[in-house]
Amino acid sequence: MKKTFLFPTLAILGLLFIQGTTKSVSETEAELHALAPDMPANVKAVVEQKCYGCHNAASKNEKGKAKLDWDAFEATKKSKQMATMAKINETLTKGEMPPAKFLENKPEGKLSESDLATLMEWSAGKKKSK
Amino acid sequence: MKLWQYILGGVAVVFVGIQFVPNELPAVETDNPGDIVLNGLASEEISTMLKTSCYSCHSNETVYPWYSYVAPSSWLVAKDVREAREEVNFSTWQEYEMMDKLGILDDIAIEVKEGRMPMEIYTLMHPSGKLDDAQRAKIVTWAEETMDIVAEEEDEEE
Numbered sequence: 001m002k003k004t005f006l007f008p009t010l011a012i013l014g015l016l017f018i019q020g021t022t023k024s025v026s027e028t029e030a031e032l033h034a035l036a037p038d039m040p041a042n043v044k045a046v047v048e049q050k051c052y053g054c055h056n057a058a059s060k061n062e063k064g065k066a067k068l069d070w071d072a073f074e075a076t077k078k079s080k081q082m083a084t085m086a087k088i089n090e091t092l093t094k095g096e097m098p099p100a101k102f103l104e105n106k107p108e109g110k111l112s113e114s115d116l117a118t119l120m121e122w123s124a125g126k127k128k129s130k
Numbered sequence: 131m132k133l134w135q136y137i138l139g140g141v142a143v144v145f146v147g148i149q150f151v152p153n154e155l156p157a158v159e160t161d162n163p164g165d166i167v168l169n170g171l172a173s174e175e176i177s178t179m180l181k182t183s184c185y186s187c188h189s190n191e192t193v194y195p196w197y198s199y200v201a202p203s204s205w206l207v208a209k210d211v212r213e214a215r216e217e218v219n220f221s222t223w224q225e226y227e228m229m230d231k232l233g234i235l236d237d238i239a240i241e242v243k244e245g246r247m248p249m250e251i252y253t254l255m256h257p258s259g260k261l262d263d264a265q266r267a268k269i270v271t272w273a274e275e276t277m278d279i280v281a282e283e284e285d286e287e288e
Contacts, residue, residue, distance in 0.1 A: 077277075077278070079278050079280065079281035080232075080236060080277065082228075082229055082281060083235065083277060084233075086227075086229035086233030087233045087236070087237075090233065124229075
């Protein structure tokens with residue numbers, strides 16, 4: 001009688017192990033997400049002061065909102081965040097943001113050298129640490 | 131001679147004249163070891179779509195139609211291909227930094243989802259390059275999934 005239970009028990013134990021291995025994949029994914037570097041405070045400060053005005057979920061600047069929405073940024077997956085960072089880096093390298101037209105009316109919105117350096121270093125991500 | 135004959139003659143002279151304006155079409159290169167398809171990032175189905183709908187501009191394997199050798203359309207083709215390759219060149223995929231690969235894949239998903247790519251002027255001349263909604267959805271899903279693969283590969287390398 002006991003032996004008849006042996007196989008099902010082993011089978012269930014086996015299943016547990018199979019589940020264990022598949023789970024470890026999703027666990028590493030979760031770890032990756034947790035390890036995703038949160039935005040440093042100095043970066044957040046610049047973003048809030050110089051970018052957020054147009055790049056937010058309630059922005060009336062439709063183009064700005066479509067291109068980048070800081071309210072959605074932290075909730076997106078890590079790879080998407082890094083994609084956004086790469087594009088921010090490119091845009092800043094070209095000197096396209098904040099737009100020249102915007103700065104005509106609001107010269108104080110310009111990024112200072114240290115603002116720019118902060119954003120560039122952050123958005124370069126792993127590029128520089130290589 | 132009548133007026134319309136003068137006008138026609140003038141147009142003909144201008145047309146012949148502009149053929150001598152130097153215009154260089156971006157070079158074609160068929161041996162591309164860094165190609166995204168050769169590097170196994172795209173399934174056969176996705177590869178086929180990329181090749182028929184994107185590669186004419188976004189790769190080194192441009193197939194130039196006859197009108198790309200005749201001004202003024204040759205100017206437009208040269209400009210579009212040059213700019214397209216600057217944005218993303220699938221032939222030199224492996225040369226991109228990981229972060230740039232992610233940015234490009236994200237752009238692919240956005241541009242294809244919103245119907246901005248392939249450009250209308252391209253599908254007008256190449257109807258086979260048109261993507262239907264189902265094909266668009268497949269490319270978007272592929273681009274989004276590949277972003278995770280690219281990001282994780284980098285983590286493993288470290």
